[in-house]
Amino acid sequence: MSAATDTAERILDAASELFATHGYAATTTRAIAERAGVNEVTIFRRFESKLGVLRALGERLARLQAGRAVASAPDSANVRDTLLALARMEIRGTIEGGALAMRLAFDATSVPEVRELIGEGVPANLEGLAEYLAEHQATGDLRADIDPRVMAEAFFGLTSSYVMYRMVMGAADLPVDVETDEGIEQLFDVFWSGASQRGQEP
Amino acid sequence: MSAATDTAERILDAASELFATHGYAATTTRAIAERAGVNEVTIFRRFESKLGVLRALGERLARLQAGRAVASAPDSANVRDTLLALARMEIRGTIEGGALAMRLAFDATSVPEVRELIGEGVPANLEGLAEYLAEHQATGDLRADIDPRVMAEAFFGLTSSYVMYRMVMGAADLPVDVETDEGIEQLFDVFWSGASQRGQEP
DNA sequence: GATGTGTGCAAGTACCTGCTTGCTTGCACA
């Protein structure tokens, strides 16, 4: 059993990397097999089709990302710390599995099956954070004159484009350590200052 | 001559739309021909190859975007207005030609020729805005404790992800009128408040 | 009226893609 699941895992790993960098359509099953060190036929025996690989990958991704939902962030009394932790979590998650998700989101417009898989992920995330933000607008932690959905979009815009510029477009280097990286904190600070606007009242 | 350039233009228009929504690799020359209302052979006679179409498109795009560089924004005394105008310009430009550029940036990782075309565009833009921001940090219009490159990244993160969420991921609707849309102003306001932090001194 | 140019149409080539088939090999368990 160990050996069997191992090959399946290796196939998924290879597919994940290739899908993330080349996209779903541009990745051939032959390439997946080669990278996994596995015969191409094995892929079809284990996953039935190329789409089957994507589906299995989707499940693994869902399992992986389930742990880093908005709710799972430590809701300390300090909203700023909570959001900063969320930003770091989001960026780390995007680097790990999100680069794949981002690519697939692009592929979704051309490959209908991909669209179903990615589906409501992005809008749902936006909505979830917007709710959280709205709560803290009510308590006065955040400025109330901005639509919480716009604010959520600003937040995800920061984190997703941070990764996009680095991983996909190669505009800069990835941080050595996401948890302590100074650049992320500065980037977050721009958002936070804008969203909280502490001391802005005249 | 008029009729001849017209068909070439129609081919480029069709290719632009298809590349933007489906990506370079996933767009077939047949599809381009069909959308342009032109025989497939004509494409090869005019542009030699599929890559030739992309190259011609790249030139047209460069011509189109040359007019909307950072420098071309009216540098009024008011930095906020300048940046807001730039944000609107950037979003409109991204909707018009940037969605294509964004998609091609993704394709660049799989299609090496595409990478050359997109090339240094993104980093150069970042650098250009960073310079502008640094100048106004020096004059006190913007807070100085943030790396100007980080600030530029926050700016482009906002504008590019604004379009990405809407056009590519279909998370929301595009604005009816970019120039007056309230959502863009709110989104920009989050950035601006964070970047200027007016009245933040204790 | 001849010539050149831009385009359409039909057919075909060479290659790549996802996927299949038939057969063999190695390993585990009884």
Next chain:
DNA sequence: TGTGCAAGCAAGCAGGTACTTGCACACATC
């Protein structure tokens, strides 16, 4: 020793892709 399962290997199929070729038609210009 025998049975079953996971995997490899070689070959191939059907469909799609970029791209080519040869021929016909329209419409200008000289």
